[in-house]
Amino acid sequence: MKKTILAAAIATLSTSVYAVELYNQEGTTFSIGGHVSANLNGSEQGDTDVGTNSPRINFNATQDLGNGFTADAKGEWALNYLDGGDNAFTTRLGYVGLTHDELGRAVVGTQWAPYYDVAGVADMPIAYANDFIYDNHGALGTGRADKMISYRNGFEFGEAGAFNFGLGWQGANDEREYDESEAYKSGYKYDDRIQAAVSYSIAGFSLGYTYNTGDFTALGVTKRTAESHLVSVKYGTYGKGLYLAGVYADNENMNYDGSTLLADSNAYEALASYALDNSLNLIVNYEMVEGKQFANSQKETAREELALQAEYNFTPKFVGYTAYQFDLNDANNNQTDDKWLIGARYYL
Template sequence: MNKKFLAAAIAAATFGTQAVAVELYNNDGTTFSIGGHVSVNLNGSEQDDTDVGTNSSRINFNATHDIGEGFTVDARGEWALNFLNGGENSFTTRLGYLGLTHDVYGRAVGGTQWAPYYDVAGVADMPIAFANDFIYDDHSNLGTGRADKMLSYRNAIELGEAGKLGFGLGWQGAKDKFSRNDKDQIVDGANYDDRMQLALSYSIMDAKLGYTYNTGDFTAFGSKKETAESHLVSAAYGSYGKGLYVAAVYGSNENMNFDGKTRLADSDTYEALVAYALPSSLNLSLNYEMVEGKATKASSTETAREQMAVQAEYNFTSKFVGFAGYQFDLNDANNRKTDDKWAFGARYYL
């Protein structure tokens, strides 16, 4: 790892890939900033009425502190803004962690965070309106997106003109996630044993390849112990929002994905994204996603999800973005009634 990677690691963890943060304090190796974004959109579908919605609005507080000998501590708290409904659930936790980064020894993080698995799986999860969905199937418990109560470690090896090798490790302890009725009786959910994950990546110039493995046992309510396991590979070229960007993801999974509320015993997941940002700041994209699998080991393979979206994003300024998207529901298996969706709105980065 080097100083360039150190700065990039903290910046990515603190501010995110697309966020703009306002630095309120910077003195003697200590910084404090506020970031996030607020989105408002009109959205609807073939089966639902048009409504006013929001798209992953959030606010975060970020701090870094240079503790010497090449070590930097950083902390982040991030909350979803459910401002359209108000009430007591206006804020819900998205992220909360403490990190320690060194220019040689790498980066360790403890708390609710973006998992190493997502470093590889999230390369196509870019557009504002419609993006990757299968990553978020039970993601906080399985550690595929924002992972609850995780310890992680990341580092990278610079190879000069030959590129860069990166790796990450993640661990989550055992926990219960059960739903109860008004009589305090368990009606749904699962008990999760310890989970482990590994992420590997190789990048050279504008190209990146990645592989990640995620495993751990769980016991669903009223069922026997099973293993939830995923092997996933990805490839990407370019930088989203800057000229051409292409990304593709494939995952082979057991008990990781869902068909509605049913957990699939086996599943294959596919995601592809092609985007091109014009010099005028107009970013056009096309993305495709499919999940196919079996409800049980003995059942036949069926399509659980298949969709394609055409989208546009326009940067009026670096902090204010307009977006529009139309998602085609392609899953008409077994005479299923499809439900195309659309969204049109704006996002303001704090």
């Protein structure tokens, strides 16, 4: 049995597909990465407008510490280059990591959580992807987790596959806001939050499970528990031939119906894509969240969408994309709003 950290851990967790290396000498590297995008988007109920899809810039550094240890640091900021103003940059990631091939990887800071290692298998397309993961994901650690300490490691068994696991912890954090009279206005106060994730991969298939929980105080006085059990399965590599992925989550106080927190919810995501030899990737994905606001109320559909998408690599760093998303949630006379977009992304 060979024990190993996830392959290319630093590169994978950096979320940078490409980066420009500016310095590489005596065990130290420094690079700049990210991407910018622009698209024309509209909807059945709205106007056509110019938008973006998660543009960002990041700085990455690594240092060989010897004895098999490598330290790395990352800062990543979202770019607001269409509207201007004072908020041109907002923080996405900021962490320091330490990796060893045998002892694993530890990270401190705002980072992609172990939960996302399992939940993010269907969060692949540029245009429309796995939205329910991002319901307050920073505080609840389901996507980019704020102020987290994490640890990951794994075991390889040769042709018998590989087992990986991750642990995450977020400390207490008060995000409540008050008006001028010191009356509660909005936000939550969070107690300690913990999560664990495991996955097993063999012959192109991967099966994963993750658990996430923590208490928080809502409306200034009411304490609730956020909890998620999520399983996922995938096959293949996105952008290379056939890729299939599915996600199911059983959640409490994790998802939203608009601005309303759901006391109990179930979330589903399915993705199928096929990348041709000419780099054209054809994609279909489906997402649904159903839940109830109170323990004794009836479960209803919060959102349900089906999207048809296509991505094409004109060059390795320049990708065109287009998509049409059908809003399927017409329950209780909801007014549906189909969406579409066409755009391009350039990787730095």
